Amino acid sequence: MKYIFVTGGVVSSLGKGLAAASIGTLLENCGLDVTMQKFDPYLNIDPGTMSPYQHGEVYVLNDGAETDLDLGHYERFIHCQLSRLNNLTSGKVFEQVLGKERRGDYLGKTVQYIPHVTDEIKQRLYDLTEANKECDVIITEIGGTVGDIEGYLFLEALRQFAFEVGRNNCCFIHVTLLPYIAAAGETKTKPTQQSVAKLREIGIQPDIIVCRTERDNLADEEKQKIGMFCNVAPRNVVAFRDVKHSIYECPLDLGRDGIDRIVTQVLGITVPKPKMDAWQKFVGRVIHPAHSVKIAVVGKYISLQDAYKSIYESFTHAGAANDCRVEIVRVDAEVITAANAAEQLAGIDGLLVPGGFGDRGIEGKIAAVQYVRENNIPFMGICLGMQVAVIEFARNVLGLTDANSTEFNTKSADPVICLQEEQKKIDTMGATMRLGAYPATIKPGTLCSKLYNEKTSILERHRHRYEFNADYREACEKAGLVISATNDQHGLVEVVELPGLNFYIACQYHPEFQSRPNDAHPLFSGLVAAALEGKQNN
Numbered sequence: 001m002k003y004i005f006v007t008g009g010v011v012s013s014l015g016k017g018l019a020a021a022s023i024g025t026l027l028e029n030c031g032l033d034v035t036m037q038k039f040d041p042y043l044n045i046d047p048g049t050m051s052p053y054q055h056g057e058v059y060v061l062n063d064g065a066e067t068d069l070d071l072g073h074y075e076r077f078i079h080c081q082l083s084r085l086n087n088l089t090s091g092k093v094f095e096q097v098l099g100k101e102r103r104g105d106y107l108g109k110t111v112q113y114i115p116h117v118t119d120e121i122k123q124r125l126y127d128l129t130e131a132n133k134e135c136d137v138i139i140t141e142i143g144g145t146v147g148d149i150e151g152y153l154f155l156e157a158l159r160q161f162a163f164e165v166g167r168n169n170c171c172f173i174h175v176t177l178l179p180y181i182a183a184a185g186e187t188k189t190k191p192t193q194q195s196v197a198k199l200r201e202i203g204i205q206p207d208i209i210v211c212r213t214e215r216d217n218l219a220d221e222e223k224q225k226i227g228m229f230c231n232v233a234p235r236n237v238v239a240f241r242d243v244k245h246s247i248y249e250c251p252l253d254l255g256r257d258g259i260d261r262i263v264t265q266v267l268g269i270t271v272p273k274p275k276m277d278a279w280q281k282f283v284g285r286v287i288h289p290a291h292s293v294k295i296a297v298v299g300k301y302i303s304l305q306d307a308y309k310s311i312y313e314s315f316t317h318a319g320a321a322n323d324c325r326v327e328i329v330r331v332d333a334e335v336i337t338a339a340n341a342a343e344q345l346a347g348i349d350g351l352l353v354p355g356g357f358g359d360r361g362i363e364g365k366i367a368a369v370q371y372v373r374e375n376n377i378p379f380m381g382i383c384l385g386m387q388v389a390v391i392e393f394a395r396n397v398l399g400l401t402d403a404n405s406t407e408f409n410t411k412s413a414d415p416v417i418c419l420q421e422e423q424k425k426i427d428t429m430g431a432t433m434r435l436g437a438y439p440a441t442i443k444p445g446t447l448c449s450k451l452y453n454e455k456t457s458i459l460e461r462h463r464h465r466y467e468f469n470a471d472y473r474e475a476c477e478k479a480g481l482v483i484s485a486t487n488d489q490h491g492l493v494e495v496v497e498l499p500g501l502n503f504y505i506a507c508q509y510h511p512e513f514q515s516r517p518n519d520a521h522p523l524f525s526g527l528v529a530a531a532l533e534g535k536q537n538n
């Protein structure tokens with residue numbers, strides 16, 4: 001196994017995750033089997049409890065792990081199946097160490113940061129190696145910035161790990177910033193030098209420096225200078241430019257500078273040049289589509305770019321599949337009312353209501369769904385978006401004016417969305433979330449069946465507590481709501497649709513976690529196609 005470690009310096013938000021994922025894409029297209037891992041130095045045990053305002057979206061894996069959104073990039077950029085082994089936080093590390101201490105596993109020793117905490121971190125690398133024997137390369141990204149107190153133990157663990165597995169099996173890549181000082185008309189290398197010095201203090205000499213820069217290229221003198229002061233070959237100093245249109249250009253950009261050649265040389269492996277044709281074509285379709293549609297996303301975290309990351313990416317994939325630019329209109333659910341919905345949503349070709357927790361903005365979402373249902377505008381609901389659609393249908397079609405989810409109103413006369421009986425019993429333990437991939441059976445002849453290419457069984461990822469209340473199934477079906485996919489083992493509703501309309505579908509799961517470039521999720525593709533058709537017919 002070969003190991004690549006990606007650290008960051010100078011400032012956060014340099015696109016370290018994208019750089020790591022892009023290197024993964026390039027290596028995969030050289031014919032290597034790659035998997036990726038993220039180490040997050042914060043103390044939360046996982047990001048599951050963190051607000052999207054703090055940390056962007058929580059990305060869910062097949063095995064139910066709630067992870068950092070960078071793992072979403074990894075799954076979109078390479079064809080790997082990640083598991084809970086692929087994300088490790090300091091919180092998790094300490095939980096394990098303290099658990100062992102309480103069980104007496106340390107046999108009376110004094111438990112210390114080094115070696116016990118660092119051993120635990122290294123163990124995760126060994127475990128991932130064991131679980132991915134068929135892989136050639138593991139890329140590990142270390143969250144945060146070199147010099148942060150909380151990242152220190154991870155870096156120390158990596159130093160030890162490289163010593164153990166052999167330095168020639170490891171490639172350390174440091175991503176830094178080259179700020180441009182307009183007044184001096186100069187790009188400054190000092191912050192990069194200082195952050196590399198910090199790494200070398202810990203005993204890590206980077207092999208490659210990836211410099212985030214606004215400029216088009218690094219001058220040879222700059223590479224020489226950075227190389228000399230950071231102790232790396234000037235050839236191993238690579239520019240990482242701001243991409244113009246899409247994050248999917250990143251692998252092409254880094255490939256232009258031959259980073260795959262440099263990495264494989266450091267690791268001592270010989271592979272053919274990456275075959276990026278399919279990726280290049282995908283990027284071409286993202287950048288120069290023939291058509292465009294406007295799709296509103298009505299949610300609570302609209303102002304925050306990262307809160308619905310996977311949804312926005314899914315629209316990019318679905319747009320490319322339909323040769324169409326998807327212009328996202330972000331609408332704050334809290335400003336929509338039944339009275340102003342037409343005005344707030346004027347000019348849209350489609351609506352998506354994403355997942356969410358808590359009652360803020362719920363009435364706005366209900367009003368938005370009512371508006372598109374009554375005006376036959378293509379609609380897709382995800383998770384909370386499906387629950388809201390069911391509430392709207394119950395209130396306005398079945399006439400159950402007090403219909404609600406017990407998440408928002410425990411005294412609702414018609415709790416059309418509620419907890420399952422068995423969940424109520426374990427509620428006090430807090431372990432009630434349905435997380436990860438579950439199978440669903442699709443009813444033939446439905447829109448859902450058509451979108452999934454007549455498949456009868458699918459596997460989709462979940463992250464929610466509440467469910468469609470089975471007591472209302474019959475009434476809803478009689479009134480025209482079609483339940484087009486179910487989880488038969490637990491008798492749960494997975495997808496609902498309204499056949500009388502052009503496109504109205506809502507699912508209890510999160511399709512956005514399984515959409516990929518060149519393999520757009522069928523529900524997103526369907527929504528974009530319907531929006532485009534509707535626009536062209538108008």
Ligand code: GLN
Nearest residue numbers: 355356383384464465466
């Ligand atoms: N809050 C809802 C639930 O827990 C929906 C969750 C979601 O949209 N992810 O069921």
